[in-house]
Amino acid sequence: MASSTASVLSRPLGVIDLHTHPSLKFMLFDRKFWAKHITPSGTFPLTLRTDFDALIDGGVSAILCTSYVLEKDWVEDVWPLKFAKKLSKRLGRILDNPPDMMAHEYLDSIERQVRETREKRGDVVEMAGSYLEMRRIIGEGKLAVLHAIEGAHHLNGDLDNLDRFFRRGVCQMIVPHMYPNEAGHCVNAIPTNQPLRKLGCFKEPFDVNAGITEWGRELVNRMFEIGMLVDITHGTLPFRKQVIEMARAHPKKRPVIVSHAGLYKFCPVPVNPNDEEIRMIADTGGVIGLLAMTHWLVKPEKRSCLDIVLASVEHLINVGGEDVVAFGSDFDGFTGVPSDWRSPRDYNRVREALLKKYTATQVEKFLSGNADRVLREGWAKS
Numbered sequence: 337m338a339s340s341t342a343s344v345l346s347r348p349l350g351v352i353d354l355h356t357h358p359s360l361k362f363m364l365f366d367r368k369f370w371a372k373h374i375t376p377s378g379t380f381p382l383t384l385r386t387d388f389d390a391l392i393d394g395g396v397s398a399i400l401c402t403s404y405v406l407e408k409d410w411v412e413d414v415w416p417l418k419f420a421k422k423l424s425k426r427l428g429r430i431l432d433n434p435p436d437m438m439a440h441e442y443l444d445s446i447e448r449q450v451r452e453t454r455e456k457r458g459d460v461v462e463m464a465g466s467y468l469e470m471r472r473i474i475g476e477g478k479l480a481v482l483h484a485i486e487g488a489h490h491l492n493g494d495l496d497n498l499d500r501f502f503r504r505g506v507c508q509m510i511v512p513h514m515y516p517n518e519a520g521h522c523v524n525a526i527p528t529n530q531p532l533r534k535l536g537c538f539k540e541p542f543d544v545n546a547g548i549t550e551w552g553r554e555l556v557n558r559m560f561e562i563g564m565l566v567d568i569t570h571g572t573l574p575f576r577k578q579v580i581e582m583a584r585a586h587p588k589k590r591p592v593i594v595s596h597a598g599l600y601k602f603c604p605v606p607v608n609p610n611d612e613e614i615r616m617i618a619d620t621g622g623v624i625g626l627l628a629m630t631h632w633l634v635k636p637e638k639r640s641c642l643d644i645v646l647a648s649v650e651h652l653i654n655v656g657g658e659d660v661v662a663f664g665s666d667f668d669g670f671t672g673v674p675s676d677w678r679s680p681r682d683y684n685r686v687r688e689a690l691l692k693k694y695t696a697t698q699v700e701k702f703l704s705g706n707a708d709r710v711l712r713e714g715w716a717k718s
């Protein structure tokens with residue numbers, strides 16, 4: 337057993353993408369993981385960027401496939417959704433049902449798509465229910481798909497739901513998301529140029545001075561305890577600091593991560609970590625995953641962003657050290673993507689650009705090694 341574990345761990349990694357949303361497209365538009373899709377730059381919500389072929393072409397070996405059932409607040413905050421949910425049965429079903437129940441349907445949809453892909457393509461992709469299983473799948477040259485969840489609202493206020501998700505193989509949860517939830521407060525993450533703003537949408541007030549709730553503390557401690565990675569992307573500044581302090585105080589050493597963000601240095605918006613936070617996250621052994629979204633990578637916004645991605649890697653290294661660098665594209669999360677990083681295939685460009693500046697060992701760390709470490713340290717290790 338020991339020797340097979342050692343051989344699994346010695347095999348090379350490709351890219352581990354810490355944040356992808358194909359399940360949104362499975363659930364909303366019935367897109368298929370095994371089919372081919374177009375990948376224009378900018379926002380093009382109907383396509384599926386994270387399809388199997390694009391992942392394999394880009395050298396991706398594992399994805400955190402993040403489930404997101406829209407919060408009920410969306411319907412109040414974005415009035416056209418009242419009509420949209422009448423037109424789309426799929427959307428109506430997501431918005432009208434309890435989030436914990438729907439989250440399990442998302443997880444079902446991912447497992448079904450992986451099954452279908454295996455039926456069509458053979459033994460090329462598998463769900464990973466544990467860290468070692470992920471490494472075994474990667475070692476066998478297949479794509480590993482991991483469950484993750486975005487927003488503590490999926491628990492519907494019931495901590496027992498956390499254990500249920502954990503038992504289904506959920507490795508990571510982003511605690512706050514688009515609207516404040518039972519666990520804590522979030523920053524506004526809707527781009528300022530979102531066209532629906534002109535129609536009076538996105539008025540939901542956000543209290544940027546509020547942080548974690550008592551229930552949120554219970555939840556985060558439970559996540560540290562059982563070994564589900566705690567992700568603070570989307571939290572307010574006080575929330576993010578409180579969780580990092582909780583990780584420091586916890587008897588088990590658990591990394592805290594930001595799975596998908598730009599950096600405050602190049603794009604000063606509240607969702608992006610500043611230098612002090614980069615250091616604090618690095619201190620917990622955590623990572624910051626850089627995302628493929630023009631609006632959060634740089635201000636003023638521009639279409640091609642690979643230069644900013646490289647500058648962000650350099651800045652992360654300078655401030656937090658090379659163990660803090662990771663990638664979490666947020667592909668298929670209704671984001672506007674850069675022209676030079678528009679699908680997982682473009683990890684080839686990212687890799688090539690990184691190799692001009694860093695050694696192969698460093699590049700492997702940025703694209704997968706550091707992500708692999710936080711999964712090893714934060715997912716179910718007692």
Ligand SMILES: [Zn+2]
Pocket residue numbers: 486569570596669
């Ligand atoms: Zn997000």
